[in-house]
Amino acid sequence: MASEIFVWLLSFFTLIAVLAMVIYQLMCLADLEYDYINPYDSSSRINSVVLPEFVVQGLLGLFFLFTGHWVMFLLCMPYLYYNVKLYMQKQHLVDVTEIFNLLHREKMRRLFKLAYLCILLFMCIFWMIWSVLEDDNVAE
Template sequence: MADLFAWLLSFFFVIGVLGIILFQLMCLVDLESDYVNPYDSASRINKAVMPEFITHGSLCLLHLITGHWFMFLICLPYSYYNFRLYSRKRHLVDVTEIFNQLPWEKKLRIFKLVYLVIVLCVSIFWMIWTIVE
């Protein structure tokens, strides 16, 4: 039963990170469509960056504590990438350079989105496997 609870918690963490990434992507699309100014878009994205990092770090730690080594190894590169961004102080979007970096930031968020959808599918598979077992 504890294993099932861990998978459910993992599922909700992944859904939370997916929601944060989708929010950031929508802010970038709104900026590209000129619905919002660069300052508002950058401040919204920057407010969502740390919760994304913390939630995904918690997900990685959850898999480590519960002994789900495969999922931990799947989540580790994303956590390492987030740690590198934070340690180099490149995790925040710059207001003055947001238009120049817009295509790159969108590609980055889409890559993160695809990666997290794969993690979600694997997590759902293991959760169902645990229920059936």
């Protein structure tokens, strides 16, 4: 059962990393909106973390698949599908020339991602606590 707790801890920290990347993107968009940063810097900062976000989220989904956590894998699939769809349509990067026109849409996209990741994080914490309590019940 200690391995089960390790799996949930690893997935928890991976979700925290993805959350941090999405929050960083939102901060860059907010800085651009309030004119603290120029469009080129903002788009280059956002674009530098988009692909790592996609890769880490994909690895998290594969991790859930390989460890046999089917519910969490199925919960990760819509987010992963959305990322793959964005990548295939070449809409995953922020264009420096269109960033002001698409600012509201880009912020809303990341806010939805943030809400979805918070739900996944809550579920991960729930299953982590569940496995710890289950381990205590087995030990007694």
